[in-house]
Amino acid sequence: MTAVTLTVNGTERSLEVEPRTLLVHALRDDLGLTGTNVGCDSSSCGACTVLVDGQSAKSCTMFAVQANDADITTIEGVADADGTLHPMQQAFHEHHALQCGYCTPGMVMAAISLVEEYPGLDEGGVRHGLEGNLCRCTGYQNIVDAVLAAAGSGGD
């Protein structure tokens, strides 16, 4: 077992993991943060997307030990403590950008990272920026509108 220290949603957490433990399983199984979902085993679907030092990363394709000393933000860490949703979460709600909700945590994290990194994206930019995150329910249109609205660059 290997000692790992992560700062998760602002709180420093120390844990002992097998060296091959994936970051997503450290978050889910060791820290109980089950909001981050696993949808595939090949980095294809993006359901497991979290922020590592502010950048979106697929936590199913990263070892927990690689994230040692990193600052991790998961879906549990983006709303305010009083329950007020993050503007991206609120936009998803208002645009009906989720149905079953399984891809949603990863999609929201990827979208937060995308609009921070590329302000002023148009629809095509959002669509290409999210192509690493699959959704089987929505056909993406409402997701794209939500992201554009949250970015303040379009939508209604």
Place this chain on the structure above:
Amino acid sequence: MTITEDAPGHVGSRRLRKEDPALLTGEAKFIDDLALPGAIWVGMVRSTEAHANIVGIDGSAALAIDGVNEVLSGEDLAPLWGEGALPCAWPVTPDMKNPAHLPVARGTAKYVGDAVAVVLADSRYAAADGAAAVVVDYEPLPAVVEIEDAVADGAPLVHADLDSNECYTWGLWGDNAPAIDAAFAEAAHVVSERYLQQRLIPAPMEPRGCAAVPSPAGGELTLYSATQIPHILKVMTAVVLGIPENKLRVVAPSVGGGFGCKLNVYAEEILCSALAMQRGAPVRWTEGRAEAAVSTIQGRGQVQHIELAADADGKVTAVRVKLLADMGAYLQLVTPGVPLLGGFLYHGCYDIPNYMFECTSVFTNRTPTDAYRGAGRPEATYAVERAMDSLAVSVGVSPEEIRARNFIGADAFPYTSAAGLIFDSGDYQTVLDKAVALADVDGRRSDQAQRRASGSSKRIGVGFSSYVEMCGLAPSRVLASLDYGAGGWEAATVRISPTCKVQVVTGSTPHGQGHETCWSMIVADQLGVDPDDVEVLHSDTAVSPTGLDTYGSRSLAVGGTAVYMATEKVIDKARAIAAHQLEASEDDLEFSGGVFRVRGTPEAEVPLAGIAFAAFTAHDLPDGMEPNLEAHVTYDPPNFTFPNGTHIAVVEVDTDTGDVDLIDYVAVDDCGVQINPLVVEGQVHGGILQGAAQALYEDAVYNSDGQLVSANLGDYLVPSAAEAPRFRLDSHVTPSPTNPMGVKGVGEAGTIAAAPAVINAVVDALRDLGVTDVDMPASPQTVWRAIADAQGGAS
């Protein structure tokens, strides 16, 4: 985004979903989120051969791994279920072949993915490592992979104890065979087409998973499963394993999409339940994505032959259909019935007097097929809508004109189809006209002509698909006539608490559809309360003991109707209490906005809240009345419902590369009265993309050895936002007369309509190059090859 504040009620408004906050914040619990300390983790060892005798299973390397405790073969596990097999609930003919389907195979593996052994371990990693380390010695047998090969002379047998690979032949033609022959003999135009429905992998974003938790002291078992059907699963698990139903509880936690593939009773659910009972400890399993491609049912898998006979004006006089349908190696819950669900609809939305449908279903050495979004109806719609375009070419009219000449007229409802269904309501021509206007078909065609004239390599195609589907499954007596093993009713309970909050218990099981929001809106309007004061309970047989769950676009038309009727019953009881309190006749009371009033005496009124408290205290109720406000209804629908619509796809095809770009998509649907248009549009968007994905991207590709070569999401092309078009929607409402709210259903409409619209558009783009057919998926390679073949093989 605005919520329609001035709507007369909540029904019809774009109310935001109450399900969202838990899902948006990660608070919702899916199956793999359940914390079960001390659970035994199951790893499934799956056949790597399409057909092989299992000669030996060596678990020594697996057992050497830290945390792997046991390796069990099908023989070892046999005492758990004896001869008990996974259930098929739909024996469509008396002589249908249904080979025993054990949860873990004994003796012979029949498809890649067939479970052949099980590893029990302390952790998910140890279970996965252990499953990978088990060495299985196979003696390969000849495999049947493709559908038509299964019925070829001398084909190897999937099941050696059967005399052929045929599972059943089911037909629908009544006594009009001579009339059909005459129609074809006299036809001015005959269209005869062969279409392929490739196998599809449902791929909900959440793979399957289950966890069985025993209470050894009392002998009870709770089975948690990512399932669409906790109620059906409970009955089936009880029957297969002999667990008394009163000792069994099934819970579907938050479920991350189903699309039909979680409408089943799977080996892992039976295995975990049996092991948990035997070991007295929780037993759990979570599916991997590549594993899911072979261990969860696949969809479609048909070879279709369709013939249309038409007179000189293109009026269709007969349709004749023969299918070969791929069951896979075994029958799952409703595998054999899927082609039948389409079998009534190969005449599409057209008034065709003569109808013949015949399906021969076959076994192959591949993963079992079963219901996948649309289940038989996308296949039927594809065949008839492609054939109608061929007929339009033959007659020399436009796709919209050939449809107009054949539509069932708006004045013909209720309409009895040649296949024997009674269509409830519709105005197909108005729907098509709306779609044509919205899609600017004239403008697109002018662009198409211009590009053709200029020799552009970027061709434009416009494709139509008009559909009607049967949903709201189903009248129990009709199901009986089709030999389905259960009824089609749905149950609901509505309770009003002492403080006038409302509890709705529904037997319909959501996994993304928004039941909580929509049921709340219905009930809130009926009772004059706020939707936020309504809670909707579901998906747990301890809370919702009676139900038949969610599939076939049935939730609203059947389950929602049950909720509506239970609420009416509650209001009836409240009215009796109000009449008692107001010393008035019930007939003199009116109820609106949550208040009972005596007509003509406005000051004589009592709010529902007062009645609820009075019903609770029971101090002064009418003689003989039971306390509390609560009602239960089980609703068995008198008919199916028949949503319909016209979709128009516009594609740009690059003739140099074969690449197809879906540049516009217009859909006009009539799903009856809409409870929440926001939710309806979401269903239509997602449904269309799933259908378009069959047309353009998705394909469960098997090689000649029966190996699935598109098993992960890098090879199996579930579309992303970058491929998806922007959908432009309109709707038309003809209320269904079948149920009191006039609703029909919308969960499958988009998927049913989309694939033929897209392929018709691709063919339309290339018709002047001589292309008359393009197989699905219309990948660049397939399209390029179709163009090259049409041009004489050169390019």
